[in-house]
Amino acid sequence: MSALFTIHGGAFLALCSMALASYLCRVGGVWLMDHLPPSPPLKRALQALPGSIILATVLPLGMKGGVSALCGLAAALLIMILTRKDLAALSCGMLVVIALRQWGF
Amino acid sequence: MSLSAPPHTPPPYAPITWRGLWTGLRLVLPLLPGISVFGAAFGAGAAHTGLTLAEAVLSSGLVFAGAAQLVSLALWQQDWTLASVLAITLVVFAINARMILMGAALHHWIKTAPPRWRWISLFLFTDANWIVGMRYHAEGGRDYGIFIGAGLTLWSLWVVVTIPGYLLGSLIGDPHVWALDMIMPMIFVTMLVPLWNNLSATGRSGFLALVPWGVAALTGLAVNAMLDGYSFIVVGALSGALTSALLPGGERA
Numbered sequence: 145m146s147a148l149f150t151i152h153g154g155a156f157l158a159l160c161s162m163a164l165a166s167y168l169c170r171v172g173g174v175w176l177m178d179h180l181p182p183s184p185p186l187k188r189a190l191q192a193l194p195g196s197i198i199l200a201t202v203l204p205l206g207m208k209g210g211v212s213a214l215c216g217l218a219a220a221l222l223i224m225i226l227t228r229k230d231l232a233a234l235s236c237g238m239l240v241v242i243a244l245r246q247w248g249f
Numbered sequence: 250m251s252l253s254a255p256p257h258t259p260p261p262y263a264p265i266t267w268r269g270l271w272t273g274l275r276l277v278l279p280l281l282p283g284i285s286v287f288g289a290a291f292g293a294g295a296a297h298t299g300l301t302l303a304e305a306v307l308s309s310g311l312v313f314a315g316a317a318q319l320v321s322l323a324l325w326q327q328d329w330t331l332a333s334v335l336a337i338t339l340v341v342f343a344i345n346a347r348m349i350l351m352g353a354a355l356h357h358w359i360k361t362a363p364p365r366w367r368w369i370s371l372f373l374f375t376d377a378n379w380i381v382g383m384r385y386h387a388e389g390g391r392d393y394g395i396f397i398g399a400g401l402t403l404w405s406l407w408v409v410v411t412i413p414g415y416l417l418g419s420l421i422g423d424p425h426v427w428a429l430d431m432i433m434p435m436i437f438v439t440m441l442v443p444l445w446n447n448l449s450a451t452g453r454s455g456f457l458a459l460v461p462w463g464v465a466a467l468t469g470l471a472v473n474a475m476l477d478g479y480s481f482i483v484v485g486a487l488s489g490a491l492t493s494a495l496l497p498g499g500e501r502a
Binding site: 177 | 267278279280282283300301302303304308309311312313314317321326328329333334335337338341342345346347348349350351352353354356357359360367368371372374383417425426427428430431432433434435436437438439440441442443444461463464465466468469470472473481482483484485486487488489490491492493494495498501
């Protein structure tokens with residue numbers, strides 16, 4: 145039982161190093177924007193950035209997830225456009241993926 | 250009034266209120282079921298890989314990044330060397346590099362945080378409170394308590410669900426069947442609709458406004474087809490932002 149609560153030295157070091165890398169990612173963009181001089185092109189880049197992050201994440205992960213994933217994402221998007229309710233969109237999307245995968249898609 | 254104000258007065262810092270912390274909690278509620286299962290799946294994977302319970306909980310508490318934690322299990326060692334620590338660190342950095350871009354995209358709000366809360370609160374920065382924060386700020390909200398309240402809720406839940414996941418992991422079975430790989434993309438896709446307004450703020454109209462998003466999507470797909478790993482997120486997102494910078498904008502840009 146006590147083995148559950150052991151933290152090995154090497155594992156601790158690895159976890160701290162992973163935590164530091166994650167924290168640098170969390171603050172990196174904010175720090176960078178503190179130091180970049182504002183300009184109209186930079187402003188336009190930032191306006192397109194959130195949607196670009198989302199699309200560049202969602203579509204490739206949808207492709208990796210197969211037909212079921214793409215149908216689920218489409219369902220979530222459709223429900224969101226129609227109702228604007230996150231929870232409804234999220235749960236419908238997940239249910240579509242799970243259902244299709246149960247049936248072997 | 251405005252004439253007598255000094256020209257370079259810095260803007261006042263955003264408030265942090267109890268009400269804001271509570272609202273932050275409320276705004277992430279719809280995301281919690283999915284995130285709980287995701288966190289439990291990490292716990293289960295950690296047990297399977299041979300981490301101790303304490304190490305699994307520490308990973309959730311310190312690293313606090315689902316995809317990176319799950320992938321790190323594939324690189325987990327029983328005997329660590331400097332090289333293997335470096336390798337796992339680089340992989341975690343690569344997967345989380347998207348947060349560099351998210352931080353830049355939310356900088357206009359984060360910069361208004363009171364200085365002593367700013368760098369601490371960023372420890373809680375993750376996909377879900379980025380999404381919630383983008384929307385809240387776009388709708389006119391300014392209370393920085395939302396960012397912290399949402400982050401604390403997500404962090405506490407994430408650490409706690411690691412434990413039952415670790416102990417009862419065999420009950421979850423195959424994560425693919427439960428669509429755990431789709432939780433983050435699903436959360437992201439629901440955000441696309443409210444972001445539409447943000448895009449038209451570039452001053453471009455109609456089809457032209459969608460070009461940067463299209464470039465980001467196509468580049469992401471192309472990079473994903475050519476390279477392993479998660480580089481498609483950062484490369485795709487940067488190409489969309491760069492396209493928007495290079496395209497002419499309207500007068501408001």
